[in-house]
Structure formats: structure tokens, C-alpha cells
Amino acid sequence: MHDIAVLGATGSIGGSTLDVIARHPGRFRATVLTAHRQVEALVDLCAKHRPELAVIADPALEGELARRLTAAGVRCEVASGHAALTAAASGQLCDTVVAAIVGAAGLESTLAAARAGKRLLLANKESIVMAGPLLLEAVATGKGALIPVDSEHNAIFQCLPGGRPELARSGVRRLVLTASGGPFRGRTRAELAGITPDQACKHPNWVMGRKISVDSATLMNKGLEVIEAHHLFAAPAEVIEVVVHPQSLIHSMVEYVDGSVLAQLGNPDMRTAIAHALAWPERIESGVPSLDLARCAPLQFEPPDLTTFRCLALAFQALRAGGDAPAILNAANEVAVEAFLGGALPFLSIADVVEAVLAELPAQAVVDVGTLCERDRMAREAARRVLRDAC
Template sequence: MKRIVVLGSTGSIGTQTVDVVRQHSDELEIVGLAVNTRVGDMLAQARAHNVRNLAVGDERLADQAIASEVREQAGARGVWGFGMDAVVDLVRLPEADVVVNALVGAAGLRASYETLRAGKVLALANKESLVVGGDLIMPLAARVDAQRRAAGTAPAVGPAGALMPIDSEHGAIYQCLLGESEREVSRLWVTASGGPFRGRKRADLGGITPAQALKHPTWNMGAKISIDSSTLMNKGLEVIEAHHLFNMPYDKISVVVQPQSAIHSMVEFTDGSVKAHLGTTDMRIPIQFALSYPQRWEAPVEPLDFTKLGSLEFAPADTDTFRCLELARHAGGVGGTLPCVMNAANEVAVAAFLAEQGSYLGIAECVEAVIDAHEREGVQKVESLEQLQALDAWARETARKSVR
């Protein structure tokens, strides 16, 4: 039995994780739940799964009536609290084996860091943990891998599994690499659907509204990730993640548009062979593999029917129109603290667009302005969470002045 803490349990990834647990209750048990504001939904999950350890990120809710329901659900044996400290405290629960980090944005970095510091398995859906803090997270993951091998809790063959990616793209690459030597990998292919504006040019995007940008053609995701997918920033973040996760130089990571979203990513080898990971467009598949590794359990969804799939299309990403992809690749290539400020600027610009306070094309313009400002001041080597938090705050303030 694997005992799981789910951070961000009421979001898209979180609710699907809870569903995977429900379908495999003989293998999985939830021991902790955390949300930012949707306390009522979290309480419904806690009651359904008898969870006593609860945390709410928004401290302001501690003074509201629903706080008493959180306390009542926790009871005498549970841990409960409000604020990010309470959320992070859940990852240290002695009974927890795996932490699913489905928090949105840079706030998830601290939770990932403390999960690995506590020696737990990190099932990671929070892109920013690696984009912002990959230089801190990956050495910790290597240390936990070594501890798992020494303790005999790692699989007999394959990766030790301290850090399991939940992104469909990285989960696909992870599986394609099983049993392979990294020395024989010549390229990672990260696939993109192309988003709702595939085929359009920059001149067509001037008046795009949030409602239009949120209509993803194949995936059902949260608002922020949906906007990132439409701008291709999501692919830029995934390229940076892949660099850290798989120790791959940026010139060996390519993005290809695959509109059907049937191929979740591919690995090309030195002999010209290519492994592609195909599957239904349902995030419960990569979530389940992250929790079941090294085993495979019965599929939580209908398998892909190749007789109905039809054709598979491929196209290069249009980085002239969707400039966020190249901005992210540039930030990743420079490295250091530049991805941190790039990510913070993007979060501010996307939030402004969703609030109809900034334009769609202004997202890339805002990100570029903050990147340029940080490069002028001098990119730093990543040294600590505190350093990244300070630069994140600086980048957000700078970005707010650059929203257009």
C-alpha cells in the first residue's frame, strides 16, 4: 500500500489523482490533502476517503466559518492548518510515502524541495519546480534515489523512482527511456498539440479573448496551463523540465506539433530508431504510472483504438507567431536565475490577460521585457530557495509595470 499526499487536490491533476486512488484503493491510500482556496471541495474528498491531514494555502480562510469544518474533519489525530507553511508541513508526514505536487505556479517549488528533503517520492505535476529550481531539485532527487537503493526500496532494475514526472510528455519520455542507455539517446521529441490557434499568424491574434484562448482542442486543463498551451509557453517550460529530468542538452531537445495528441512524446536513438509513446488523451494514465511504477495497473480509461485514430500529423512549431517557446528556450539555455524571472513574468502576464487587464500578444512582450531587464542586471548562479524567492518577487514587480 502506497500512502499519498495530494497537494492541489481540487485542481485538474488533483481530482484525477483522487480518481486513480479510488479505482486502485487496494494499492493506494490518501493520507493528506491540500488546496489553496476550494476548501469545500477538499472537505468532500476528505470525507469520501477518510483523510484527516488537511491544509489550506490561503491564510485568509482561517477566520471564516468553514475553518471549523476543517478542524472537525481533522479530529484529534489529524494535522490541519492554513497558509503555505501548513501545506508544506503535509509533505513531512511520517506515514506519507509519495507526494503528488499538483500546485500551480512557482509556489510549488518549496513543496517539491521539502518533499525530497524529507526522503519522500515526488510525483511532480508542478512545472515550475524544475523550471525555476531544477538546479536545486535534481541533486536532491539523486540523493533520495541513492537512499532508496541503499534501503532496498528502489526497483531491482530501472530508475530508483524518487522523482516521477506526471506531465504526459515527460511521463512518455520516462517510459521510452526505460531499459535504454542515455549515451545512446540522440534526441528527445516533445510533442505539442499546437493549441487552439494552430495555423494562425501573429496578425490574427491581436484581439484574442481569454475565452478563446481557454478552448484547448484536446486536453482539459486549468486556466493558467491552458493559456500557456495556447502561447506555446507550456512547451518552453517542458523543454526546460526535460533538460533537468533527463540530463539532456538543449540542442538535443526538439518540439514537434502533433495535433491529434495521440503521441505524447518520442525518444530518438543514435541508430536512427525512434520510440514513441502513444495513448488516450487522459491525464489519469501518466498519473497512474507515476504512482504504480515500476508496475503497470489496469488502465483507468478506454485504451487507444488504432482503427479509429485515423492519420497522425506532424509540423514544426511556429516560433515566429508563438514567441514564448523561443523565449523559454533562451532562458533555459542561459540558465542560472533567468528561467526563474522568465517564469514569474509569464505568471503575471497570464494572470493579467485572464483578468482582461493585458492583451494576448502582450504576454510574450512582458516576458521578453523582464528577461532583458534581468540580463542587463546580470544573471546569477542558482544557490538557494531564498535567492529564487527574492528574484521571483523582483520579476513580478517588474512584469506588472510591463503588462500591455
């Protein structure tokens, strides 16, 4: 029996994870559920999954959470705040942690789970983008396991022998990350000038949280994933390639030196990657229907348009710059996306903000989490200044 902490339980990945867990009551148990501010949604999940602990990140909402749980007849421990999140991720109530908080807010709990030797199922890509070397070190120190949930990385993990070997020694030539191209594939810059948040969040193939949906529309999501792949698989930037594949049926590929290309295919439903990561190295049912290739449209592939979708080029630039440049990129992007979602920044200016902040804060070596968080703070401040100046 595995005891699982679902960090970010009220989100899209959190919901898919709980769906898979509920299909295997004899095998998995959701013992910890957390949310940011969605008290009602968290109470509903607690009523259904009966965890031992519910954590709300916003301390102002702890009392309300406790009251509502009692009113709903749910008996479980209640805690709040970031320290409680970290404690839950590293504590005795779980052996497995699904890191599904969105953004840099997930970094500390992800690191805590890794240090504590948990089996860490990583959806929160921002934490590995920000702190790749520190996270891998924490996994090594904790002697736990790190299993990627992001569908592309989960696909590559499945196509590599033993999941995460030394690429050169395994005869790997290239990692090919597929990208759907997002809702604006094929559009020109001029056509993207007046894009609204709702248009950007309407992804053709995946239903996801709003931040990652915007990242998918700008292709920053693919940029973050390139950096994620670099860390997870110790792959230099030169061996990572992005190809646009609008059907999202091939989740990514690995090319070997003999010319073999291994791909992982499936319907675009995150429950496949989540079920794989939960059960690895075994296989379990996920609830995802069989892929009916005969009914699929022809599979298309094309190179990404780096002129229109500049965020992907900026992510490659940050990866090549090294050090904490990816953390600076991520922080500036989080601020810019929030401003876009709030109607305060045009879609195309997201890349401008990221570019300006990268130029203002040249890369420094990643020393420790404290320094990294300070650089994250500086990048956010710089991004807000760029936003103010632009308005």
C-alpha cells in the same frame, strides 16, 4: 499500502490523481489533501477520500474549513498556511507526494518532499523550471525518487531504459516533445489580437487548469516543458526538439543513434501518466479507455510556428542563457498570464512582457532557494512595471 499527499487536490491533476487512487483502495490511500482557497471543494474531497490531514493554503480560511468539515461529519486534522503545506509534504503522514500545485507556489512543498526522501510525482513543472539543479540535489540528498507526471516527460521516461539514464551513454540522439499546438494552431499573429481568456482556455484535447491552458495556447507550456526535459533527463538544448502533433496521441518520443524512435501513445487523459507514476515500475488500471487507432484521424506532424508563438522561442533563449533565466521567464509569464486572465493584457503581449523582463534581468547563477525566490520576486515586480507602462 502507499500513503499519498495530493498537493493541489482540488485542481485538474489533483482530481485525476484521486480518481486513480480510488480505483485501488488496497494499494493507495490519500492521507493528505491540500487546496489554495477552495474550501467547499476540499470538504467534498475530504468527505469522499477521508484523509488524515486537510491543508488550506490561505490561513484566513482555516476556521471555515474546520467548521465545514465538522458539519459534514468528517474527522481529520486541519492546518493552513505555507509552512503547513511544507510540513505536510515532508511529514510522516505520507510516503508519496503528488506535486500538483500550479506555479511557483508549489516550489517550497516540492523541495520539502524531495529533501524528505518522498516518492515525488511531479506535475508542478514550474518548480523544476525555476529550480532544476536545486530540486535534483534535494532528490539525491533525500534518496527518494522523482517520477515525472507531465505527459511528455512521463512518455520519455517510459521510452528510456531505466527511466533516466545518462543520455549519451544510452545512445540517445534526440528527445522529441510533442505539442498539440493549442487552440490557435495555424493562426497568424493578426488573428490572435483579440483573443479572450475563455477562447484561450478552450484546449482541443485536454481539460486543464486555466494557467496551463493559457500556457498551452501561447506555447509557453511547451517552452517550460523543454526546460523541464533538460533538467529531468540532463539533456542539452540541442538534443531537445518540439514537433506539433495536433491529435495528442503520441505523448513524446526518444530517438536513438541507430535510428530507432520509441514513442509512447495513449488517449489524451492524464490518468495514464498518473497511474504509471503511482505504480512505477509496476502497471495498474487507470480508467483510461483503450486507444482505438483505426478510429483515429491520420496522425499529423508539423514544426512549431516560433514567429506567432514567441513564448516557445523565449523559453529556448532562457534555457540557453542558463542560470536563473528560466526562473525569471517563469515568474514574468505567471504575472503576464494572470493579467491576461484578468482582462488586463492582450494575448499577444504575454510574450512582450516575458521578453522585456528577461532583457531587464540578465541571468545569474542559481545559488540557493533564498536567492532564487528573491530573483523570482524581482522578476514579478519588473513584469508588473512593464504591465503598468504598457497600459
